[in-house]
Amino acid sequence: MCGIAGLFIKDPTLEPDLGRLLALMTSTLRGRGPDSAGFAIYGDATPGLVKLTFAAPEGTEPEALAARLLSALGVGGIAAIRHSHAVVTLPAEDVARAEAWLAEHAPEASIMSAGNRLEIYKDVGDPDDVAAAFAIAQMGGSHGISHTRMATESAVTTDGAHPFSTGAEQCLVHNGSISNHASLRRALRQDGIRIRTENDSEVAAGYLTRKMRDGESLDEALTSSLKDLDGFFTFVVGTESGFSVLRDPIACKPAVMAETERYVAFASEFKSLTVLPDIASARVWEPKPATVYFWEHS
Amino acid sequence: MPVVDLAKTSLRELNMALQQLGPTTNETDWTVLNPAGEHAIAAGVDAPVTITIAGPVGYYCGGMNKQATVLVEGSAGQGVGENMMSGLIHVKGDASQSAGATGRGGLLIVEGNASARCGISMKGIDIVVKGGIGHLSAFMGQSGRLVVFGEAGEALGDSLYEARLYVRGPVAGLGADCIEKEMRDEHRQELFELIKASGEAGTVDVSEFRRYGSARKLYNFNIDNVEAY
Numbered sequence: 066m067c068g069i070a071g072l073f074i075k076d077p078t079l080e081p082d083l084g085r086l087l088a089l090m091t092s093t094l095r096g097r098g099p100d101s102a103g104f105a106i107y108g109d110a111t112p113g114l115v116k117l118t119f120a121a122p123e124g125t126e127p128e129a130l131a132a133r134l135l136s137a138l139g140v141g142g143i144a145a146i147r148h149s150h151a152v153v154t155l156p157a158e159d160v161a162r163a164e165a166w167l168a169e170h171a172p173e174a175s176i177m178s179a180g181n182r183l184e185i186y187k188d189v190g191d192p193d194d195v196a197a198a199f200a201i202a203q204m205g206g207s208h209g210i211s212h213t214r215m216a217t218e219s220a221v222t223t224d225g226a227h228p229f230s231t232g233a234e235q236c237l238v239h240n241g242s243i244s245n246h247a248s249l250r251r252a253l254r255q256d257g258i259r260i261r262t263e264n265d266s267e268v269a270a271g272y273l274t275r276k277m278r279d280g281e282s283l284d285e286a287l288t289s290s291l292k293d294l295d296g297f298f299t300f301v302v303g304t305e306s307g308f309s310v311l312r313d314p315i316a317c318k319p320a321v322m323a324e325t326e327r328y329v330a331f332a333s334e335f336k337s338l339t340v341l342p343d344i345a346s347a348r349v350w351e352p353k354p355a356t357v358y359f360w361e362h363s
Numbered sequence: 364m365p366v367v368d369l370a371k372t373s374l375r376e377l378n379m380a381l382q383q384l385g386p387t388t389n390e391t392d393w394t395v396l397n398p399a400g401e402h403a404i405a406a407g408v409d410a411p412v413t414i415t416i417a418g419p420v421g422y423y424c425g426g427m428n429k430q431a432t433v434l435v436e437g438s439a440g441q442g443v444g445e446n447m448m449s450g451l452i453h454v455k456g457d458a459s460q461s462a463g464a465t466g467r468g469g470l471l472i473v474e475g476n477a478s479a480r481c482g483i484s485m486k487g488i489d490i491v492v493k494g495g496i497g498h499l500s501a502f503m504g505q506s507g508r509l510v511v512f513g514e515a516g517e518a519l520g521d522s523l524y525e526a527r528l529y530v531r532g533p534v535a536g537l538g539a540d541c542i543e544k545e546m547r548d549e550h551r552q553e554l555f556e557l558i559k560a561s562g563e564a565g566t567v568d569v570s571e572f573r574r575y576g577s578a579r580k581l582y583n584f585n586i587d588n589v590e591a592y
Contacts, residue, residue, distance in 0.1 A: 093400070316479050316498070319441060319459065335419055335438050335459065336400020349438065349457060351478040353516070354498055 067240045068094025068192075068213040068333045069227075071301040072341075073308035073360050074206075076327035079342075084204030088196040089340040091211040094333055095192045098213035101226040102195040103187025105236040105303055108206040110181040115160050115233075118152045118184045120223055122173035127151035130171055137166050148198040149223075150177065150186050175224050175261070180234035182206075182305055187226040207362060208308050210301045210331075212238040218246070219264040229267040231258060232274035234305040239266035240318045240333060241298035249293070269294060273302065284357045287311045291355055301331050307361040316354035323347040329360050365390055370397040374404065381431075384410035400440065405433050408450075422459075425452040428469060444471045447488060460497065463490045466507065472561045479516065482509045485526050491561040501526055502538065510557050512567060520575050524582055528575040529554050531567070540581035544574045 070090040074080050084106060091102060121127035131144035131151035142155045155163055160179055167174050177185035186199040192213040196202065212227035219225045228236040243249075246265035249272060254260055258271040258278075272294065276286035283304055290300075290311070297317035302309040310331055312320055323330045323338045325347045332338050338349070352358055367377045377395065384390065393414040398404055402421035405414045409429040416424070419437035428447040435443070438456035445464040454462075457475035464480065466488025476494035485504045495513035502518070504526025514532035521538020527550070528541075537543075551569045558567050 316460070321459065334400060334421060335440055336421055339400060339419060350476070351459060351497065354479070 066097045066215040068097035068337070069211070069238045069240050069299065069301055069331070070094060070333070070337055071208070071210040071238070071303070071308060071310070071331040073208040073329040074327070075329065077207075079327050080207055081205040083206040083209055084200075085202040086341060087209045087211050088201045090330070090332055090337045091196060091213060092193050093337045093340065094213045097333055098215035099191055100216055100221045101187065101189040101214040101223070102192035102212060103185065103214075103226045103228050103238075104196065104199065104201050104209060104211045105178070105183060105185045105228040105230070105238075106201070106204050106206045106209040107182045107303060107305065108184060108204060111154065113157055114154050115157045115179055115181060116152050116154050116184055117160055117163055117179045118150055118177040118186070119167060120150050120175040120177060120188075122171065123149075130174060133170070134163060134166055137170070138163055147186060147200060149188060150199070152184055178230040178236065180230075180305065183230065183234050183236060183303070185228055185230055185236060187212075187228070188223050189221055189226065207306075208303060210236060210238050210303050210308075217242060218266075219262060224262045225264050227266055228303075229262075229264070229270040231260060231267065231271040232277065235270070235274055235277070236303045237266065237270040237273065238301050239269055239298055241296060241313065243269055243294055243296035243298060245295040265296070269298065269300065283307055283309055284359050287357045299333075306363075307359060309360075310352050310358040312352055312354050312356070314355040316352075320352050321349065322352055322358070323349045364392050364394070366394045366396065368396040369399065369401060369404075374401050378403065378406060381405055381408045381410075381412075381414065384408070384412055386410060388412065398437070402440070405431070408433075419456065425450075428452060438475070439473075443473075444469070444488070447471065457494070458492075462492075463488050466490070468507075470557075470560055476513065482507070482526070485509065489557055489560075491557055493561070493563070495532060498535070499538070501528055504528070508553065508557055510554065510561075510572075512563075520577070522581060523575075523577040525577060527553075529557075529572045530575065531572045534573075534575070537575065540578045541575055542578045544576045546572070546574050550574055 145152045227238045230236045243265040246268040253271045260271045273286045299318040391412045395416045398418045400421045406426040408431040411430045413432040415434045421440040423442045425433040431450045433452045435454045439454045439458045441459045442461045444452040447466045449469040453472045458473045458477040460479040462477045463471040465484045471490045473492045477492045477496045479497035481496040481500040483502045485507045488507045491510045493512045498516035505524040511530045515534045517536045518538035520541030
C-alpha cells in the first residue's frame with residue numbers, strides 16, 4: 066500500500082492554496098498508509114540563502130536546538146519552528162558547517178532537507194494529525210509532494226517516513242518495494258552519497274542524486290533507474306523547479322494524474338484528485354509504465 | 364426507490380442492504396449519493412436491481428456482481444466488475460486498471476478509457492471500452508469478448524487462451540501467442556451485437572475493427588518443447 070500525492074501549480078494565483086490542497090489530497094489516502102506521513106513543499110526563496118530543515122530529537126525543543134546552532138555558527142540566521150521541526154535559513158556557504166555541527170552536537174536530530182525553496186516535514190502518526198501538527202494547510206508554494214506510509218521495508222520512525230531528500234532541493238516519494246536496495250546503498254555510500262536510513266526508498270532518492278551529480282538530467286536519471294533498480298515502484302520526484310513521475314515497467318502500483326490550465330496533480334487514487342478545483346473538466350489519465358513524465362517551471 | 368447517502372450511511376450498511384436483496388424484491392431501483400471514491404461499493408450483489416452511483420467510485424465497484432445493473436456516474440478505480448458473474452456495469456467516466464478482471468459473465472461498458480490489464484484473466488465476461496486500454500490487457504484471457512473503440516497498449520492478449528479481442532484503433536504491440544485473425548461474418552455479427560448492447564449501433568462501423576486471438580501455440584503441449592518440462 067502507501068499513498069502518494071503531488072501537486073505542481075502552473076497558475077501563480079493558486080500558489081497560496083498549495084498546502085491546503087496537498088493536505089486534503091493526502092487525507093483521502095490515509096487508508097493506504099496510516100502509520101506516518103510527510104510533506105515536501107517548495108515555497109519562497111531568498112537569493113543566496115538556504116533553508117535547512119531538521120527535526121529535533123524526541124522530547125527536546127526544536128527552538129532551543131536551532132538557537133544553539135545559530136549561536137555556534139555565529140551567522141545570525143533566522144529560525145522558524147513548525148511542531149517538531151526547525152527551519153534555519155542560512156547563507157549557502159554555511160550549510161555544510163551547520164550540518165557538521167548538528168552531527169556532532171545533536172546526532173539524534175534528523176536533517177530533512179536543504180534547499181533554497183524546499184522544506185520537508187514528516188512524522189509518525191495519522192496523516193491528518195501530521196498535517197495539522199505542521200500546519201501544512203497554511204503553507205503556500207509552487208509545488209509539493211506527500212506520502213502516507215504503510216511500513217514494509219523499515220521501521221515506523223520519523224526517519225523512515227517519506228519524502229526523502231538526498232541532495233539539495235531534491236525529494237522523492239515512493240510507493241512500492243525495491244529489492245536490491247542493500248547493495249545499491251553500499252555502492253552509493255562508497256560514492257559519497259549520504260543515505261541516512263535503512264529504507265529502500267531513500268536508496269532510490271540517493272540513486273537519482275548520484276546520477277544528477279554525475280551530469281544526468283532528472284529525466285535521464287529516472288530513465289537510468291529503470292535499468293538499475295530491481296523491484297516495483299511509482300516515484301514522484303521534486304526538484305527546485307521540476308516535478309516528475311515514473312512507474313516501473315509493469316506498473317504494479319496505482320497512479321492517476323490530472324492536468325488543467327492551473328495545475329498538474331498526481332495521486333495513488335482518483336478520489337484524492339476530487340478535492341482539486343475544476344477536476345470535472347481536467348484531463349485525467351493513468352501514467353504509462355516505464356515512461357518519464359516531467360513538468361518544469363520556466 | 365431507496366436513496367442511500369454515503370455521507371450519512373456507512374458503506375458496510377449499504378452493501379449489507381444490497382447483498383440481502385432477494386430475487387423478488389420490490390426495491391429494484393437504488394441510488395447511492397456521495398460515493399467519494401470509496402472502495403467495494405455495490406460488491407457482491409445478487410438480485411435483479413438497478414443501482415445508480417452518483418459520482419466516482421474506488422476499487423472493486425460491483426465486484427462479483429450477479430444480475431444487477433450498476434451505473435457509475437463518474438470514474439471507477441481499480442478492478443471495477445472484477446469477477447462479475449452476470450448483469451451489467453456501466454461506467455460513464457474512465458476505469459482504472461484491471462477492469463473486469465477474471466469476470467465470468469455479464470457486460471461491462473466503459474464510456475471513457477480503461478487502463479492497464481483491462482480484462483485480465485477474463486473468463487466469459489464481455490467488455491466494451493469506448494476509449495482506449497492500457498498495457499497487458501486481456502492477459503491470459505480464457506473466454507468472453509473485449510471490444511475497444513480506441514487504441515490498445517503494449518502486450519495485448521499476452522498468453523491468451525480463447526477470449527476474442529476486437530480493437531478499432533492502433534495496437535502498440537501484441538503479447539506472446541496473440542495474433543491478428545481474419546474477421547468473418549460470425550465475428551462481424553457478434554461484434555455488432557456488442558456495439559449495439561453498448562448503445563452505439565449506427566455510430567461505430569464494425570468494418571473498422573481488427574480481430575485478435577490466440578495462435579494456440581503456447582497453451583497446447585508441443586513435443587518440441589519437452590525438454591522444458
